[in-house]
Amino acid sequence: MPAIFTVDPRSGVPIYLQLIEQVKRSVAIGALADGEQLPTVKALALDLTINPNTVARAYRELERDQVIETSPGRGSFIRANGAGASSKQAVSAMAATSLDNAIREAKAVGLTRTDLNALFEDALARWFPKKENA
Amino acid sequence: MSTISIRDLTKTYNATPAVQDLSLDVEPGSVFGLLGPNGAGKTTTFKCMLGLAQPSNGTILYEGEPLTPARFETLSYVPEKSVLYDWMTVGQHLEMQRRAFARFDGKRAAELMNLFSLDPKKRVRNLSKGMRTMVALVMAFSTQPEILVLDEPTSGLDPINQRAVLNLLVDAAARGVTVVFSSHQIGQVERAADTIAILQRGRLLLSGAVDDLKAGWKIVEGIFPDDRFAINGIASDPRVHRVDRAGRIVRLSVEREAGAVGAALQAVGAESVREVDLNLEDIFLNAVDPKSEAGAYLEAR
Structure with a gap:
């Protein structure tokens, strides 16, 4: 059972959405490999002490998003094809939202476009040092 | 069809309404959390559901019909206040349960006794409040219930046993059991329940699927x-x-x-x-x- 899943029941984000996000993120960064088996609904529900219907809902939506496939009697698995692409897309969307929130906050406290540009360049320089300019 | 359907329930004690115009539906296999401060009407609602109190008005139906003795056999209730006998041992309580319920599952009872580290030879009078709660839960969970009604099942328990009890609810739900439980700790309800209702002074304040x-x-x-x-x-x-x-x-x-x-x-x-x-x-x-x-x-x- 991958210990990479955690949920915060006290968060305002519905638990099934937290799970979906974590599975997609794990796939995108390679912590969950193609074809890897996910815990059963019951096992994950007990492990995290959350409602089994909530886990089942997350799995249903992951299946609809073509991240996992479920075969009756065998369990749920990360899809061999396509899981990576749709997960990467989901994670970039999360990053875009975070960036958007940061810009909105900065704008609200009066930072200008030039200020933000400078901040952004600084951050980029830290994350992408000159050597690996790719 | 809803497993439990409460319509316009009102229960009045000496002209004081404990529950007023309450309507709720508990869907099959769901874990339904009833929230509210003390005196909100949670226990009264449970008593009416189990036929232990007569509603002043309204109906409570199980899959469309009133509570029958056959249905009652498949229902387990753990009241908030301990109903155990002080002079009896834990083992004697289980024996009582075995004789009273045709569906009693001795193996399951033994598993649960082990889970909560309960000693069958101990007399109830020597048990802490938390251990009494656990004995009552073992009794309730060992009759293979289809519906569980638990009034404040985690009150008086330490965090480890609270988590164990919540996991019992999760396990029951995974087996298809319909669970209704009350708590005044929102965090626990948020974890285990898929549907909630919040009561305030006998009235429904808010209800729905937690995620919605x-x-x-x-x-x-x-x-x-x-x-x-x-x-x-x-x-x-x-x-x-x-x-x-x-x-x-x-x-x-x-x-x-x-x-x-x-x-x-x-x-x-x-x-x-x-x-x-x-x-x-x-x-x-x-x-x-x-x-x-x-x-x-x-x-x-």
Whole structure:
């Protein structure tokens, strides 16, 4: 059972959405490999002490998003094809939202476009040092 | 069809209503959490559900029919107050349960005794409040119930045993058992329940699927260029439950369609709008009208 899943029941984000996000993120960064088996609904529900219907809902939506496939009697698995692409897309969307929130906050406290540009360049320089300019 | 369907339930004790016009549906296989402070009417609702109290008005149906003796066999109830006999041992209580319930599962009982480290030879009088609760839970879970009704099942337990009890609920739900439980600890309900109802002074304040409530309720915060802004009709929008203003910021508690309410704020000049997620406790606090009795209760807290 991958210990990479955690949920915060006290968060305002519905638990099934937290799970979906974590599975997609794990796939995108390679912590969950193609074809890897996910815990059963019951096992994950007990492990995290959350409602089994909530886990089942997350799995249903992951299946609809073509991240996992479920075969009756065998369990749920990360899809061999396509899981990576749709997960990467989901994670970039999360990053875009975070960036958007940061810009909105900065704008609200009066930072200008030039200020933000400078901040952004600084951050980029830290994350992408000159050597690996790719 | 709902496993349990409560319609217009009213129960009055000496002209004082304990529950008023309560309607709820518990769907098959769901874990239904009943929330509310002491005196909200949770225990009275349970008693009416189990036929231990006669409703003053309204109906309670199980899969469309009134509670029958056959249905009662498949139902386990753990009351809030211990109903164990002080002079009997834990083992004797289990023996009593075995004789009373044809569906008693000795193997399951032994598993649960082990899980909670309970000693069958101990007399109830020598048990702590938490251990008594666990004995009652072992009795309830060992009759292969199809419906579990648990009144404050985690009260008096330490955090480890609280988690063990919540896991029993999760396990039961995974086996298809329908669970109704009450708690005044919102965090536990938020974890184990898929559906909740919040009672306040005998009345239903809020109910729904936990995920839907969280997806629907938001704080919509708008920041205006200065503090001389007007939000026109937005305050009386039926989706908006509360308006808090401070300086050039307005915060709206919105029940649904936060996006549309945010757009309305932008239309009256907000230069920045954001949505903040709310957990169940926040939703509860925001659903309460500060001018109502419930609001007064929260103020006083």
